Amino acid sequence: MNIHDIHEGIQKFKRRKRLGRGPGSGLGKTSGRGHNGQHSRAGASQNVNFQGGAMPMFRRIPKRGFNNKFALMVGTVNVSDLEDNFESGEEVTPDALRAKDLAKYRYDVLKILGDGELSKKLKVSAHKFSKSAREKIEKAGGEVVELPGKKPVVKNKMKSAKK
Secondary structure (H helix, E strand, C coil): CCHHHCCCCCCCCCCCCCCCCCHHHCCCCCCCCCCCCCCCCCCCCCCCCCCCCCCCHHHHCCCCCCCCCCCCCEEEEEHHHHHHHCCCCCEECHHHHHHCCCCCCCCCEEEEECCCCCCCCCEEEECEECHHHHHHHHHCCCEEEECCCCCCCCCCCCCCCCC
């Protein structure tokens, strides 16, 4: 068999279903929708969460505690990770951390934590620093640069009283 022998079997586009064209077509009369029933009439659709009338999953699962949807996502990197992945004199930025897979997830604010030891002189840029991380970076002769971060959303802030 050669490639030029099979051109008849290949279809570039699938033909559409021609509904309601008589009983011989197999899709006549009810047009493949059956008799009455839930989806038999025009405009029939249902919610994505609909589970056949059963209690939906999102209502069955218990909710515990408090979920603050306005809280900032904080990405964390330890001083020991900086020691292992950067050379002395290098500049540590959020982009450099992402390139070395140290902070590859989504975050609003990047915080450097003080777990581990640091002996290299690094210029570290982040939104927040723990007190111990700041001390260790400066003790090693490095520099700490605080980046401007996102401000948390404050809701229901009291308006100043009218005079």
